[in-house]
Amino acid sequence: MREGSKDLIIKLKATKKRLVGSKSILNKKDKHVYPISKPPFRIPSNWEWVYLSDISIIQEGPGIRKHQYQDEGIQFLTVTNILEGSVDLMKSQKYISLKEYEEKYKHFTINKGDIVTACSGASWGKSAIFDKEELLMLNTSTLRLRFFDDLGDNKYLYYLTKSDYFKSNLASHSTGQQANYGYSHYSKIPIPIPPLPEQKQIVEILDQAFKAIDQAKANIEKNIVNANELFQSKLNEIFSQKGDGWEEKTWSEVLEIKSGRNQKQVLNPKGKYPILGSAGKIMGYADDYICEENTTIIGRKGTINNPLLIKKKFWNVDTAFGLHASKYLDKTYLYYFCKSFDFTELDKGSGRPSLVKSDLLKIKMLIPSINEQEEIIRILKVFELELLELNQKYSQKLTSLEELKKSILQKAFSGELTN
Numbered sequence: 001m002r003e004g005s006k007d008l009i010i011k012l013k014a015t016k017k018r019l020v021g022s023k024s025i026l027n028k029k030d031k032h033v034y035p036i037s038k039p040p041f042r043i044p045s046n047w048e049w050v051y052l053s054d055i056s057i058i059q060e061g062p063g064i065r066k067h068q069y070q071d072e073g074i075q076f077l078t079v080t081n082i083l084e085g086s087v088d089l090m091k092s093q094k095y096i097s098l099k100e101y102e103e104k105y106k107h108f109t110i111n112k113g114d115i116v117t118a119c120s121g122a123s124w125g126k127s128a129i130f131d132k133e134e135l136l137m138l139n140t141s142t143l144r145l146r147f148f149d150d151l152g153d154n155k156y157l158y159y160l161t162k163s164d165y166f167k168s169n170l171a172s173h174s175t176g177q178q179a180n181y182g183y184s185h186y187s188k189i190p191i192p193i194p195p196l197p198e199q200k201q202i203v204e205i206l207d208q209a210f211k212a213i214d215q216a217k218a219n220i221e222k223n224i225v226n227a228n229e230l231f232q233s234k235l236n237e238i239f240s241q242k243g244d245g246w247e248e249k250t251w252s253e254v255l256e257i258k259s260g261r262n263q264k265q266v267l268n269p270k271g272k273y274p275i276l277g278s279a280g281k282i283m284g285y286a287d288d289y290i291c292e293e294n295t296t297i298i299g300r301k302g303t304i305n306n307p308l309l310i311k312k313k314f315w316n317v318d319t320a321f322g323l324h325a326s327k328y329l330d331k332t333y334l335y336y337f338c339k340s341f342d343f344t345e346l347d348k349g350s351g352r353p354s355l356v357k358s359d360l361l362k363i364k365m366l367i368p369s370i371n372e373q374e375e376i377i378r379i380l381k382v383f384e385l386e387l388l389e390l391n392q393k394y395s396q397k398l399t400s401l402e403e404l405k406k407s408i409l410q411k412a413f414s415g416e417l418t419n
Contacts, residue, residue, distance in 0.1 A: 004045075004046040004047075004048070004195060005046060005047055005048045005193045005194055005195045005196075006048060008151065008152065008193065008195060008196055009048050009050050009054075009055070009193060011151055012050075012054065012055040012147065012148050012151050012152070013054055013055075015148040015149045015151060016054060016055075016148055019148065025057060025059075028053065028183060028187065030051065030053050030054070030187055032051045032053075032054060034050075035049070036049045036050075036051075036190050039190065040165065040169070040190060041165070041414055042414065043192045043194075043413075043414060043415050044194070044415040044419055046194070046195060047192055047193060047194045047195075047198075047415060048192075048193050049190050049191070049192060049193075050190070050191055050193055051187060051188065051189065051190060051191065052145075052186055052187060052188075052189045052190075052191050053183070053186070053187035055147060055148060055152065055191065055193065056145050056146060056147055056148065056157060056191075057144065057145060057146045057148065058143065058144075058145060058183050058186045058187060059108070059138065059143065059144050059183075060119070060138070060142075060143050060182050060183055061076070061077065061108060061137070061138030061139040061140055061141070061142045061143065062104075062105060062108055062138070062139065062140070063139075063140045064076055064094075064096060064105075064139045064140065068096050068100065069094055069095065069096070070095045070096055070097050071095065072095055073095040073096050073097045073098050073100075073101065074095060074096055074097075074098055074101040074105075074135060074136075074137060075089060075093060075094065075095050075134065075135075075136055075137075076094055076095070076096060076136070076137045076138065076139040077110060077116060077136055077137065077138055077139055077142045078091075078092040078094060078139060078141070078142065079118035079120070079121055079123050079124075079126070079141050079142060080092035080123075082116055082117065082118045082123070082126045082127070082128055082142065083126065083128060084126050084127075084128070085127075085128055086128050087116060087128050087130050087131075087132065089132070089134060089136070094139075096137075101137065105137055108137045108138045108139075109135065109136070109137050110130050110136045110137060110138060110144055111130070111146070112130060112131060112132065112133065113129065113130065113131070113146065113150075113154055114129070114130045114144040114145070114146050115127055115128070115129055115130075115144060115145040115146060115154060115157060115158045115161060116128055116129075116130050116138075116142060116143070116144050117142070117143050117144075117145065117161060118141060118142060119141055119142065119143045119180070119181040119182060119185075119186075120140075120141040120178070120179055120180040120181065121141060121178070121179065121180075122179075124179040124180075124181060125161075125167050125170070127158065127161040127162065129154070129155065129158050130144075141180075143181075143182070143183075143186070145157060145161070145186075151196075152193070152196060152199060153196065153199040153200050153203055155203045155207075156194075156199040156200075156202060156203050157191075159202075159203065159206050159409065159412065160191065160413060162405075162409060163406075163409040163410065163412075163413055164406050164409070164410065165409075165410065165413060166189065169189045169190075170185055170186065170189060173185040173188055192413050192414070192415075194415065194418070198418050201418050202412050202417060202418055205412070205417050205418070206408065206409070206412055206417075209408050210405065210408075213401050213404060213405055216401055217398060217401050220394050220397050220398055220401075221398075223394060224391060224394050227387055227390050227391065227394075228387065228391075230387075231383055231384065231387045232339075232340070234380070234383055235336060235339055235340035235380070236340050238336075238340070238376055238379075238380070239336075239337055239340040239341075239365070239366065240340075241366075242366050243366075243368055243372065245368065245369065246366045246367060246368045246372075247366070247367050248364055248365070248366055248367075249364070249365060249367050250361065250362055250363065250364055250365075251323075251360055251361045251362070251363045251365070252361040252362070253326075254325065254326050254328055254329045254365075254367065255323050255324055255325050255326060255329060255334065256323075256324040256326075257321050257322070257323060257324075257357050257360060257361065258290050258291055258295075258316065258321065258322035258323075258324055259300075259318070259321060259357065260290065260300065260315075260316035260317045260318045260319065260320045260321065260322070261290065261315075261316075261317070261318055262317070262318055263275045263283065263284060263286065263315060263317050266286035266287065266288050266315060267284050267285070267286065268284075268285055268286055268287050269284070269285060270285070271284070271285030271286040271287045272285070272286075272287060273285065273286050273287070273288065273289040273312070273313050273314055273315055274286075274312070274314050274315070275314070275315045275316075275317060276297060276310065276314050276315070276316050276317065276320060277302075277317050277319060277320060278297075278298075278299030278300065278301060278302045278303045278304070278317075278319045278320040279299065279302065279303040279306060279308075280297060280306075280308040280310070283317060286315045288315060289313040289314055289315050290314070290315050290316055290322060291310065291313065291314050291315075291316055291322035291324070292313055292324065293310075293311060293312055293313055294309060294310070294311060294331040294332065295309075295310055295314070295322045295323060295324060295331070296308065296309055296310075296322070296323040296331070296334055296335045296338050297310055297314075297316060297320050297321065297322055297323070298320070298321050298323065298338060298343065298355070299319060299320055299321075299343075299353070299355065300318070300319050300320055300321050300354065300355050300357075301319040301349070301352055301353065301354050301355075302319055302352060302353060303353075304343045304344065304347065304353045304354070304355050305342065305343045305344050305353075307335060307338035307339055307343075309331070309332065309335040321355070321357070321360070323338070328367065328370070329367060329373075330370060330373040330374065330377060332377045333373040333374075333376060333377055336376070336377065336380050337365050341363070343355060346359045346360065346363075
């Protein structure tokens, strides 16, 4: 007869009762009814369904206000620090004083091995196991989980937080427009609990599978980088070598830079022309336009190193420049030149990247005849099409690997990996 998880659940619930009695955790007085009448999916007969708050610590962070921030002291966790699978304390460094921590917030200390998760905003659902030695505490929009007295395998619980089942169940309790979850939401999630040996077996299988999948993803991502670098090297090769009869010209001689303008006066939801920002993002529509078809757009502020060739007429906002080629310069040839040029060399921004029109007009470029420009365009379009197809293929592979992860997780928590 297979060992069941009933004894483990009894121990976990008894431990919760003891922790509440000693005031180590708050008594939230959950009104859970057992057995759970409508289990979310089928699990093996020796597993049990139990609500998360009956087997795990669920602690939300306090609300530290800006006036409490200090330049040094005790660092507190933010959603920015929580990545998928790791905690990066350098991503956001915010502190409160040691004195205030000792007086008010010591019980929000994060212990090594805790599962920490972002529970609000766009990054909600990201989770990681805190594996560092640094003293750290919870704050707003962060939350920690851990089996009571480590009676279960905490990594099993961690992997569970990664599953679509867990995230969709959590999302089903959302009441506001913006994701914002806390104890009341997490406590309602039914959790499938196998016996401890089986938890460890599941963790071992998932560790091995995810290691292999992550390695495969890393290889694909490296291939994407290599493919893009190869195309970039081809661009650099073409635009750095002077051919017979090629002339060197400055931008002031061969193109006009159309400065963008504020869009407020021309905004019209039914407008014919898109309003574009520095990254090519559509920010509305207008009845008028500034730039003609096949104009290259580059950022004046913000995204300055991502030139885009826009096929249709458009209005550019004041953070974007439109480059209008003269009759001696093919518009697509200009676009490819911009792809080869490193605009960060002209960055004048002290914080946010910024370009100045007078500097751009001094840029020098080699210009062959129109016929030669068209031949260069033909060659580069072939390369670009191959790169696009390759990136699409790699992207599909990455998507398939993510779907494989989800499938393995679902099988893990329905008992199919170990049954």
